[in-house]
Amino acid sequence: MKDLSGWGRYPRQIGALTAASTLDEAAGVTAGGTGLIARGLGRSYGDAAIGRDATLSMTGLDRMQSFDPRTGLLAVEAGVSLAEIIDCFLPRGFFPTVVPGTRFVTVGGMIASDVHGKNQHNDGTFGHHVAWLKLALPDGRILRCAPHENPELFHATIGGMGLTGTILSAGFRLKPVQSGWVRQTTHAAKNLKDAIALLRQTKDTTYTVAWIDVLARGAALGRSLILAGEHATQDDLPDGYEQFPPTRNGRLGVPVELPGWVLNTASVSAFNAVYYRRGFKKSGRTTLVPWDSYFFPLDGIANWNRIYGTRGFVQHQCVIPNESAEQVLTAILDLLSSRGEGSFLAVLKCLGPGAGLMSFPRDGLTLALDLPVSEKRLALLAEIDLLVAQAGGRIYLAKDACQSRATFSAGYPNIAKFRKIRRDVGVVDKIASKLSERLDL
Numbered sequence: 384m385k386d387l388s389g390w391g392r393y394p395r396q397i398g399a400l401t402a403a404s405t406l407d408e409a410a411g412v413t414a415g416g417t418g419l420i421a422r423g424l425g426r427s428y429g430d431a432a433i434g435r436d437a438t439l440s441m442t443g444l445d446r447m448q449s450f451d452p453r454t455g456l457l458a459v460e461a462g463v464s465l466a467e468i469i470d471c472f473l474p475r476g477f478f479p480t481v482v483p484g485t486r487f488v489t490v491g492g493m494i495a496s497d498v499h500g501k502n503q504h505n506d507g508t509f510g511h512h513v514a515w516l517k518l519a520l521p522d523g524r525i526l527r528c529a530p531h532e533n534p535e536l537f538h539a540t541i542g543g544m545g546l547t548g549t550i551l552s553a554g555f556r557l558k559p560v561q562s563g564w565v566r567q568t569t570h571a572a573k574n575l576k577d578a579i580a581l582l583r584q585t586k587d588t589t590y591t592v593a594w595i596d597v598l599a600r601g602a603a604l605g606r607s608l609i610l611a612g613e614h615a616t617q618d619d620l621p622d623g624y625e626q627f628p629p630t631r632n633g634r635l636g637v638p639v640e641l642p643g644w645v646l647n648t649a650s651v652s653a654f655n656a657v658y659y660r661r662g663f664k665k666s667g668r669t670t671l672v673p674w675d676s677y678f679f680p681l682d683g684i685a686n687w688n689r690i691y692g693t694r695g696f697v698q699h700q701c702v703i704p705n706e707s708a709e710q711v712l713t714a715i716l717d718l719l720s721s722r723g724e725g726s727f728l729a730v731l732k733c734l735g736p737g738a739g740l741m742s743f744p745r746d747g748l749t750l751a752l753d754l755p756v757s758e759k760r761l762a763l764l765a766e767i768d769l770l771v772a773q774a775g776g777r778i779y780l781a782k783d784a785c786q787s788r789a790t791f792s793a794g795y796p797n798i799a800k801f802r803k804i805r806r807d808v809g810v811v812d813k814i815a816s817k818l819s820e821r822l823d824l
Contacts, residue, residue, distance in 0.1 A: 393695030423489030429784030461491030510738030542739030575605025
């Protein structure tokens with residue numbers, strides 16, 4: 384029995400954990416399991432990768448199978464990590480077309496969550512670049528699924544949070560790049576209205592994301608820094624720049640859980656003010672930054688989740704349809720700033736449709752927040768969820784730890800079809816997580 388949790392360390396569960404080191408072992412455990420869910424590196428934030436009765440660790444399935452440099456198609460086992468892929472292929476001039484905010488995730492997890500990145504508005508989600516996958520079912524079958532081969536199950540598995548079976552392997556496309564650097568242009572927005580306008584003005588840039596100060600109030604409500612990026616070409620690099628800089632692995636770290644008073648309104652507000660002023664001075668400037676700093680800034684701080692102490696934290700990410708986004712996001716920021724609830728990390732991005740039946744992304748704006756766990760903050764998130772649901776938005780399942788069934792049902796219109804597919808392939812009760820139990824999936 385193991386103490387299991389997501390990256391937010393809330394909620395925590397004591398449960399059975401089994402490990403597989405081969406495709407056959409993973410398929411065998413799936414065939415013999417009840418209330419089972421597959422788990423990668425544990426970077427989903429809430430209870431999505433905790434089995435209702437048992438959890439299957441997939442990190443032992445870490446072999447790369449084939450690569451075609453003409454098409455960029457890479458085939459791997461589901462436990463291969465994004466970090467391993469980048470370390471192997473970036474020096475060869477290839478980079479994953481879509482990456483989330485951390486490289487410490489597995490391919491199986493990226494498919495199950497249909498992860499998105501700073502380029503989602505242009506290049507879609509990770510699932511849009513998956514050519515095929517192999518899925519183990521509880522009845523012992525192993526099915527190959529692709530857009531034209533078991534297509535319903537394919538699209539239900541992308542973004543399906545591991546609830547259609549155990550993903551064993553997959554093929555997906557990398558894209559060619561000329562360097563490991565990003566040309567980053569910083570834009571400062573004085574308030575939320577300006578931030579939304581700048582995000583939309585920079586939508587033709589491949590990558591764009593906004594850091595947002597959720598404690599700013601009044602005329603500065605929603606002040607932000609927009610970081611627009613493009614992969615740098617060889618011609619962009621000054622003399623002396625290494626074409627493909629190596630990964631900077633956790634130079635800093637959080638060795639122990641910090642006490643609860645470290646992250647408070649005063650400390651977060653002071654940090655936000657300094658960070659915004661520094662960014663404001665760079666507004667309009669373009670600089671070269673290493674790939675890991677641009678795509679995975681928090682990966683440079685080992686065990687950064689310990690900042691929130693033993694109580695853990697909730698990362699809450701919602702998406703609001705474009706037509707009501709400014710109004711609803713203003714209401715959310717008003718709630719946070721008036722209650723003095725600062726988020727150590729708050730991110731605003733433009734989104735388009737996801738690739739799967741249950742994918743989180745849709746046309747709109749997404750706001751991601753980190754909040755330490757307490758009864759007061761969970762009640763605040765319930766208020767925010769109500770605003771999201773009333774606007775026709777939804778909550779990201781890979782980060783969810785506390786939304787209600789009513790909020791979930793309001794945000795995901797394909798639930799009935801997803802449940803039917805689960806029944807048809809015989810995974811109901813056999814494949815189940817704490818998240819699926821909480822949300823009645």
